[in-house]
Amino acid sequence: MKLFAKAVLAISIAAIPPLSNPALANDEGILVKEIGGYHVGGKEILIKGLPSYETQYTPGGPKVTINPNGGFEAFQMYVQYVKLVSPKAKYPLLLWHGGGLSGVTWEDTPDGRKGWQTFFLKKGHDVYVTDSVERGRATWARYPEINKGEPVFRPKSQAWESFRIGPKYDDDPAKREIYPDTLFPYKHFDQMSKQSTPRWTTSDEATLAAYKEYVKSLPEACVIVAHSQGAVFAWDVARSMPEKVKAVVMLEPGGIPDPAKVDVDYSPLKGVKVLWLFGDLNTKYWQDRRTLLKRVDDKFKAAGGQSDWIEMTDSGVKGNTHMLMMDTNSDQIAQVVQDWLEKQGLMKGSSK
Amino acid sequence: MKLFAKAVLAISIAAIPPLSNPALANDEGILVKEIGGYHVGGKEILIKGLPSYETQYTPGGPKVTINPNGGFEAFQMYVQYVKLVSPKAKYPLLLWHGGGLSGVTWEDTPDGRKGWQTFFLKKGHDVYVTDSVERGRATWARYPEINKGEPVFRPKSQAWESFRIGPKYDDDPAKREIYPDTLFPYKHFDQMSKQSTPRWTTSDEATLAAYKEYVKSLPEACVIVAHSQGAVFAWDVARSMPEKVKAVVMLEPGGIPDPAKVDVDYSPLKGVKVLWLFGDLNTKYWQDRRTLLKRVDDKFKAAGGQSDWIEMTDSGVKGNTHMLMMDTNSDQIAQVVQDWLEKQGLMKGSSK
Numbered sequence: 139m140k141l142f143a144k145a146v147l148a149i150s151i152a153a154i155p156p157l158s159n160p161a162l163a164n165d166e167g168i169l170v171k172e173i174g175g176y177h178v179g180g181k182e183i184l185i186k187g188l189p190s191y192e193t194q195y196t197p198g199g200p201k202v203t204i205n206p207n208g209g210f211e212a213f214q215m216y217v218q219y220v221k222l223v224s225p226k227a228k229y230p231l232l233l234w235h236g237g238g239l240s241g242v243t244w245e246d247t248p249d250g251r252k253g254w255q256t257f258f259l260k261k262g263h264d265v266y267v268t269d270s271v272e273r274g275r276a277t278w279a280r281y282p283e284i285n286k287g288e289p290v291f292r293p294k295s296q297a298w299e300s301f302r303i304g305p306k307y308d309d310d311p312a313k314r315e316i317y318p319d320t321l322f323p324y325k326h327f328d329q330m331s332k333q334s335t336p337r338w339t340t341s342d343e344a345t346l347a348a349y350k351e352y353v354k355s356l357p358e359a360c361v362i363v364a365h366s367q368g369a370v371f372a373w374d375v376a377r378s379m380p381e382k383v384k385a386v387v388m389l390e391p392g393g394i395p396d397p398a399k400v401d402v403d404y405s406p407l408k409g410v411k412v413l414w415l416f417g418d419l420n421t422k423y424w425q426d427r428r429t430l431l432k433r434v435d436d437k438f439k440a441a442g443g444q445s446d447w448i449e450m451t452d453s454g455v456k457g458n459t460h461m462l463m464m465d466t467n468s469d470q471i472a473q474v475v476q477d478w479l480e481k482q483g484l485m486k487g488s489s490k
Numbered sequence: 491m492k493l494f495a496k497a498v499l500a501i502s503i504a505a506i507p508p509l510s511n512p513a514l515a516n517d518e519g520i521l522v523k524e525i526g527g528y529h530v531g532g533k534e535i536l537i538k539g540l541p542s543y544e545t546q547y548t549p550g551g552p553k554v555t556i557n558p559n560g561g562f563e564a565f566q567m568y569v570q571y572v573k574l575v576s577p578k579a580k581y582p583l584l585l586w587h588g589g590g591l592s593g594v595t596w597e598d599t600p601d602g603r604k605g606w607q608t609f610f611l612k613k614g615h616d617v618y619v620t621d622s623v624e625r626g627r628a629t630w631a632r633y634p635e636i637n638k639g640e641p642v643f644r645p646k647s648q649a650w651e652s653f654r655i656g657p658k659y660d661d662d663p664a665k666r667e668i669y670p671d672t673l674f675p676y677k678h679f680d681q682m683s684k685q686s687t688p689r690w691t692t693s694d695e696a697t698l699a700a701y702k703e704y705v706k707s708l709p710e711a712c713v714i715v716a717h718s719q720g721a722v723f724a725w726d727v728a729r730s731m732p733e734k735v736k737a738v739v740m741l742e743p744g745g746i747p748d749p750a751k752v753d754v755d756y757s758p759l760k761g762v763k764v765l766w767l768f769g770d771l772n773t774k775y776w777q778d779r780r781t782l783l784k785r786v787d788d789k790f791k792a793a794g795g796q797s798d799w800i801e802m803t804d805s806g807v808k809g810n811t812h813m814l815m816m817d818t819n820s821d822q823i824a825q826v827v828q829d830w831l832e833k834q835g836l837m838k839g840s841s842k
Contacts, residue, residue: 293560
């Protein structure tokens with residue numbers, strides 16, 4: 139019987155593409171067609187009239203005269219892609235990080251497990267991870283001459299509290315207070331903090347422009363999974379080119395304008411499938427944000443949109459933080475996203 | 491006959507691991523075991539006593555008070571790895587970028603070809619690409635409170651001339667002068683410039699510390715392919731832990747101290763195999779650097795070291811720039827490296 143099964147396997151491998159064998163995809167590796175990275179968007183800025191100055195590259199080293207004038211590239215973003223030989227998803231999956239972060243968000247979790255990049259590759263998606271303008275490998279330009287704003291550095295205390303890891307941060311790790319049911323691998327919080335990037339003021343417009351150029355440059359439509367500030371950009375990009383964006387997963391979105399205050403036409407979005415996905419919204423700040431986002435969703439639906447709204451607590455899972463792709467049940471949450479994508483008919487073989 | 495061949499293939503695939511089929515590795519994809527990224531090195535820095543200030547995240551937006559004090563992670567570096575199911579190399583290959591650049595150096599070339607990351611993956615190496623301290627996804631910390639130095643931005647003109655693309659840069663691309671035989675895809679120079687990162691002064695010590703921590707953290711020995719400033723760090727890391735570094739490929743190295751001026755003991759390096767590799771050293775600056783590096787190599791050999799010295803012009807290839815991993819013959823140069831690694835017995839199945 140065993141021998142017979144082997145013979146059948148041999149014939150089927152010769153007849154069909156290798157990745158159709160699920161064992162190969164999940165346990166024996168990921169069959170990658172292409173991996174690479176590049177920049178998209180941005181423009182040249184010429185700097186003139188600044189004085190030259192002296193500096194040293196190493197303490198005690200020779201004095202070097204620096205002329206800071208010239209042409210510089212600025213406001214581009216960075217894209218890294220992993221394409222599969224045999225994707226099972228109909229469209230590439232784009233992972234967009236939040237504010238003060240970079241694409242590292244989706245890689246190894248702070249406690250060393252595999253992140254969502256790997257999860258979705260194993261589920262058969264081509265996965266594109268980006269660093270938005272001025273962050274990570276997108277790199278940044280001098281200020282105030284090019285960037286009009288300034289870099290703001292998020293202290294660890296702020297991340298601890300606003301990401302809902304715990305009510306109170308302390309410089310001494312032993313004295314940090316967690317929420318008793320937190321699912322963040324809080325003992326590895328400092329490791330997570332190493333990926334924190336400066337966040338620039340007044341760069342939203344340039345960032346949105348780069349994201350639009352990026353999505354426009356893709357040869358086909360896409361699905362966007364976007365976190366926090368990244369979800370705000372995803373929402374705007376989807377609204378401006380709904381034909382290129384089949385679905386948007388809004389992971390704990392950041393500051394989308396309140397429809398009670400700002401009148402935005404959501405009707406262009408109505409063909410885009412939307413999932414709102416949240417952890418455990420156990421603080422007033424996040425409960426207020428939920429109320430505002432409910433208004434956004436209501437308005438989206440009133441304009442003919444189709445959406446789902448999932449809070450992990452609905453199914454009894456408590457303690458998911460703002461960084462749910464790093465929480466100890468990160469695969470469980472990714473599976474919620476995957477199930478939803480399947481239901482939307484976004485995997486191959488679906489009749490939808 | 492064709493049918494018979496198919497049957498043989500089917501049997502062999504069932505019997506051996508998929509990647510042992512060279513066609514699969516080269517034409518049908520790369521069988522990846524694991525992909526991911528993380529930070530290594532660095533430490534916490536506490537900032538105290540700075541005044542709070544007001545800013546706006548968006549022009550015309552609400553005023554926000556920023557307290558810049560607190561704990562921050564700083565001086566870490568970023569590592570991204572792609573591990574194969576069946577590596578053919580004995581040790582992972584580490585790609586280290588040069589000054590004012592990031593790991594993007596090794597990804598798609600500015601004109602959209604596949605870079606060295608892909609080349610060496612296809613040759614069967616586990617490939618690790620890094621962003622050194624303060625660059626790219628390593629991210630950076632505030633100055634002058636944490637970084638004592640300052641960020642220096644390289645104007646495009648400086649890259650054009652010092653990378654030996656041409657003798658004279660102009661803001662107008664049509665007026666830029668190239669060396670007639672340049673192999674850099676100069677029409678895509680602006681695209682390359684988008685990956686340029688600020689270069690910090692006085693950060694060498696922190697950078698070297700992070701590189702050492704990185705190599706030390708690897709479970710096994712490694713091979714380092716390092717470019718320009720990165721090669722200086724590779725040289726020092728190999729000297730401090732030669733048991734972890736089997737070979738170093740020094741691609742157009744940066745400022746290694748002149749042995750005529752600084753007495754450094756190279757005997758710890760003698761077990762490390764060294765390849766010095768250069769493009770077309772057609773400027774005085776690079777000819778002077780060659781002279782200095784020859785003194786380094788002489789001293790290394792005098793201490794018992796084994797090295798090879800290759801300039802692409804030796805085999806009649808003119809016009810290779812400092813960015814040889816991006817030049818139009820980048821695969822040819824990568825093959826020179828691969829051939830040398832094979833000769834050193836660093837691929838599996840070698841008896842050396």
